[in-house]
Amino acid sequence: MSRDAAFYEFLLRMGDNTLILGHRVSEWCGHAPVLEEDIALANTALDMIGQTQMWLGLAAEVQGEGKTADDLAFLRDAWDFRNLLLVEMPNGDFGQTLMRQFVFDAWHVLQLRALTQSTDERVAAIAAKSVKEATYHLDRSAETVVALGDGSEESHARMQAALDYLYPYVGEMFLTDAVDTMLAEAGIAPDPASLRAEFDETLARVLGEATLTLPEARRARGGGRDGKMHTEHLGHLLTTMQWMQRAYPGATW
Structure with missing residues (x-):
């Protein structure tokens, strides 16, 4: 894989997650x-x-085929997406949505902070702008997880169930492949595994305040970020998200 191809894959991963x-x-x-x-x-x-x-605007630029961010969002099929499995999981109840948000935010902030030091100025600029929003998202989702986890008996049970359901998807955030290795060596993006320790510290602190119990570590469920496997949920999501552009190709407002 060339470095340009790896860079494109990385940009898809970032853009598809969000x-x-x-x-x-x-x-x-x-x-x-x-x-x-x-x-x-x-x-x-x-x-x-x-x-x-x-992210997808830069990906389209790097791809060099005259496409736009909209093309990449609305005209790719499920097997072309590179998002984490975590983000395509259903909303469930309000507690599950906020637990998913917190887990993602805890990783996202660390990733964006590292990317502000990227040797690619375009990546560093996007990260510098995005990390401010992500930091606010993390503050809010963490506070809500604590409030619900350490709330009523019902809210505590729902938050624990949400954590048990989502935790198997956490490990994918820190898997390293050839794309990651190539970009880490070039100083463009961090090795995902290097973020795990601080992520675990954040989870331990917030979940402790929320009186929630972290499930026992299990094998990471992966395949989303390299496109090898997605859940059935992604296909249903894309059917809703892409139907206008698919039904009326090239439609504009």
Whole structure:
């Protein structure tokens, strides 16, 4: 694999993560338990879609085929996506959505902080802008996890169930492949495994405050970030997200 090809794969991974999770979070619009949360989740989704525009816009530029970020978002099939399996998991109840958000945010902030030091100025610039939003997302999701985990008996049980369900997907964030190795050697992006220790510290601190028990470590469920395997949930999500562009190719407002 050439370095340009590896760089393109990396940019897809970053953009697809925020695209798919941004869409998932947007599904709460008009359905959140209270108005304040409805607005907060909508704003979180908008932040992530904005980051997607930057990552996929750069990916399209690097690909050099005259495509746009919209082309990459709406005209690829499920097997072409490079997002973490975690972000395509269903919303479930409000607790599951916020637990998924917290786990992602805890990783995302560390990734973006490292990318601000990238040897590629374009990557560093996107990361510098995105990390401010991601830091706010982490503060908010962590606070909500603590409030619900250390809340009522019902909210505690739901948050523990959400953690048990989602934790097997955490390990994929830190798997290293040839793409990661090539970019780490070039100083463009960090080795994913190098972020694990600080991530675990964040989880231990927040989950401790939330009186939640971290499940026993299990084999990481992977395949999303290298496109080898996605869950059935991604196909259903893309059917909803892409149907307008698929039904009316080239449509513009």
